Amino acid sequence: MLKSVTQFLFDNIGSELSSKKIADTLTSHGRKSDSKTIEKYVTSLEESFIVYRANRYNIKGKEYLKSLEKYYVADIGLRNFMLGKKSIDVGHILENIIYLELIRRGYSVYVGKIDDMEIDFVAQNSQGNTYIQVAASVRDENTLKRELRSLQAVKDNYPKMILTLDDDPEADYDGILRKNALDWLLEK
Numbered sequence: 607m608l609k610s611v612t613q614f615l616f617d618n619i620g621s622e623l624s625s626k627k628i629a630d631t632l633t634s635h636g637r638k639s640d641s642k643t644i645e646k647y648v649t650s651l652e653e654s655f656i657v658y659r660a661n662r663y664n665i666k667g668k669e670y671l672k673s674l675e676k677y678y679v680a681d682i683g684l685r686n687f688m689l690g691k692k693s694i695d696v697g698h699i700l701e702n703i704i705y706l707e708l709i710r711r712g713y714s715v716y717v718g719k720i721d722d723m724e725i726d727f728v729a730q731n732s733q734g735n736t737y738i739q740v741a742a743s744v745r746d747e748n749t750l751k752r753e754l755r756s757l758q759a760v761k762d763n764y765p766k767m768i769l770t771l772d773d774d775p776e777a778d779y780d781g782i783l784r785k786n787a788l789d790w791l792l793e794k
Contacts, residue, residue: 622674663716723756
């Protein structure tokens with residue numbers, strides 16, 4: 607069961623999850639379980655620093671929410687070992703890498719919620735918030751609009767950015783910076 611839970615979490619990095627959703631999915635695949643048992647396994651994986659939980663944060667209400675967290679794996683290599691090459695989702699892997707770097711840089715990291723939209727990361731430190739959207743590419747106009755929309759809904763003056771793998775020059779969309787994720791990762 608632990609292996610099944612671990613594989614499920616690894617296969618769903620960056621996706622909204624709850625212990626009930628995990629239990630229901632495993633049960634539907636023939637692995638009968640309940641949410642309390644799943645919660646114990648997930649907590650053990652967190653305490654072992656194998657996965658990290660990103661809680662949700664309501665930006666407008668400035669409150670922490672207790673539902674549908676996201677999980678990120680501490681080691682992408684371990685994820686690849688457990689899942690093989692069958693589950694390569696560049697966007698979610700990039701999101702996982704950005705999450706780990708934000709933690710390394712000393713931020714407290716949350717998943718932002720504003721109205722019915724989500725912001726991948728609300729990174730908080732002593733200087734305030736930084737809002738970050740992560741996408742493999744925003745060259746498609748609809749994807750760019752979608753990524754900008756949630757950041758535009760935030761009405762404070764903290765930094766906002768979109769990190770992508772697009773090898774394009776930096777761009778500024780009315781204060782929202784679009785930047786290459788690899789360049790951002792190499793910054794000090």
